[in-house]
Amino acid sequence: MLEQAGLSGRRRQIAAVQQALAAGEFNAAMASADRLLTSPVEIRVLKRIFAEAQRLDLLAALIWERRDIALGHLSSVADYMEMCRHKPQPEASLSELKAWLLDSRTPPVRFARQEYLHAFKVDDARQRDLFRIKYKGWEDPAAGSLFQRAEALASRCELSENLLEILGQYQGGQLSDRWEDDARLTVSFGHIFRDSNIAGRLLRRTSGNDPFLQLFCESVNKGFPTLVDMGQCGVFFRNMDTSQGLLLSTFHHHFAKLALALFKTFVPNNYTLHLTEIGGHGADSQVSGRLAAFKAVKALTAGRPVLLSPDGPFFSDAAAVEIRIHGIPVRFSAGAAIIAYEAHCRTGWYQMTQRDGRLVPVYEPGPVRKAGESVAQFRDRWIAFYAEQYEAALAASPGDFASLLRRGTAKSVA
Numbered sequence: 194m195l196e197q198a199g200l201s202g203r204r205r206q207i208a209a210v211q212q213a214l215a216a217g218e219f220n221a222a223m224a225s226a227d228r229l230l231t232s233p234v235e236i237r238v239l240k241r242i243f244a245e246a247q248r249l250d251l252l253a254a255l256i257w258e259r260r261d262i263a264l265g266h267l268s269s270v271a272d273y274m275e276m277c278r279h280k281p282q283p284e285a286s287l288s289e290l291k292a293w294l295l296d297s298r299t300p301p302v303r304f305a306r307q308e309y310l311h312a313f314k315v316d317d318a319r320q321r322d323l324f325r326i327k328y329k330g331w332e333d334p335a336a337g338s339l340f341q342r343a344e345a346l347a348s349r350c351e352l353s354e355n356l357l358e359i360l361g362q363y364q365g366g367q368l369s370d371r372w373e374d375d376a377r378l379t380v381s382f383g384h385i386f387r388d389s390n391i392a393g394r395l396l397r398r399t400s401g402n403d404p405f406l407q408l409f410c411e412s413v414n415k416g417f418p419t420l421v422d423m424g425q426c427g428v429f430f431r432n433m434d435t436s437q438g439l440l441l442s443t444f445h446h447h448f449a450k451l452a453l454a455l456f457k458t459f460v461p462n463n464y465t466l467h468l469t470e471i472g473g474h475g476a477d478s479q480v481s482g483r484l485a486a487f488k489a490v491k492a493l494t495a496g497r498p499v500l501l502s503p504d505g506p507f508f509s510d511a512a513a514v515e516i517r518i519h520g521i522p523v524r525f526s527a528g529a530a531i532i533a534y535e536a537h538c539r540t541g542w543y544q545m546t547q548r549d550g551r552l553v554p555v556y557e558p559g560p561v562r563k564a565g566e567s568v569a570q571f572r573d574r575w576i577a578f579y580a581e582q583y584e585a586a587l588a589a590s591p592g593d594f595a596s597l598l599r600r601g602t603a604k605s606v607a
Contacts, residue, residue: 214246230263249279267304271313301329303349310391339416347381389413429554430459438493438538441500448545464492464499493536516580530575542582
């Protein structure tokens with residue numbers, strides 16, 4: 194009831210802003226807008242309203258005047274950067290903004306779980322600015338190891354109250370501190386890994402002429418050995434029996450790229466199958482899909498290990514299977530089961546997970562085709578295995594669980 198009343202109150206304030214702008218009563222519009230500046234969502238609404246009235250300059254001036262409350266969130270900063278173009282001296286305004294945000298006396302900005310840097314459709318110069326603002330303090334030698342930096346970043350990652358409430362329901366009605374902390378830390382690592390790709394791209398476009406981005410990429414690359422026990426990984430992969438071919442399945446978790454990198458590093462003669470090769474629609478994609486599946490079977494029968502993530506969005510309708518993971522529908526491709534059946538190979542589950550402050554590989558052996566077993570029988574056993582491992586992996590990883598909840602309940606989870 195209180196939440197509905199708050200929503201109704203915000204709507205009245207927005208309506209008041211619109212009415213005042215339409216009447217040319219700019220002081221009244223600014224007074225009403227001032228009450229909405231604490232919310233990044235409302236700032237975005239205000240930006241649209243003031244843009245329609247061709248008075249973004251007024252909103253930009255108000256936000257800068259009230260920057261202590263209005264510019265504490267990364268998305269609000271990105272919106273304000275765009276508004277600066279409508280101020281009398283846009284470049285001076287942007288320089289003033291960066292100086293204030295990067296000042297040690299200004300608290301670091303917060304950011305939402307889905308706000309990776311590629312989510313902001315800005316030019317390279319503004320993206321570099323957002324990078325330094327989001328990762329403020331990264332260049333400080335006292336920031337510590339990559340794990341410690343991720344922990345510091347996690348404290349600024351916002352998980353919506355609605356999402357936390359749903360996570361709590363899966364924990365018996367109350368979200369434990371460990372689950373919430375783990376969720377934030379997992380999301381934090383996801384941001385660091387994804388944003389490092391953006392940093393690399395920006396560096397290539399500037400011919401490496403950006404000391405901060407260079408430092409960021411180097412610290413992430415050098416930090417891997419502190420996150421992953423490379424010796425343990427080597428033993429883990431050496432003990433994996435691939436003599437009869439091994440089809441490893443994983444899922445799109447926050448450490449999927451790291452899992453792929455380690456697989457390619459430690460597993461000789463490996464083969465990686467992307468679902469984009471076996472998915473899609475139409476005759477051409479079906480032909481390429483059969484060719485990719487044939488190549489995978491050939492690699493497996495030659496004793497090569499193959500890795501794929503069946504839960505990607507790219508697969509044909511014929512291969513699609515829907516299962517329920519913690520009550521949430523998940524679609525994935527059962528084509529992996531057919532490939533394993535035809536290759537007579539071993540199957541297994543592989544992922545990276547957090548354990549005692551480190552990232553470690555996890556492997557679970559899967560079903561193997563039995564003598565006289567039909568395709569349908571093996572396919573059902575493999576689907577059950579994949580679903581079981583998927584569910585167990587999410588139960589142990591709050592951050593990945595949060596991602597699934599967002600996908601499965603997009604209308605109710607902000």
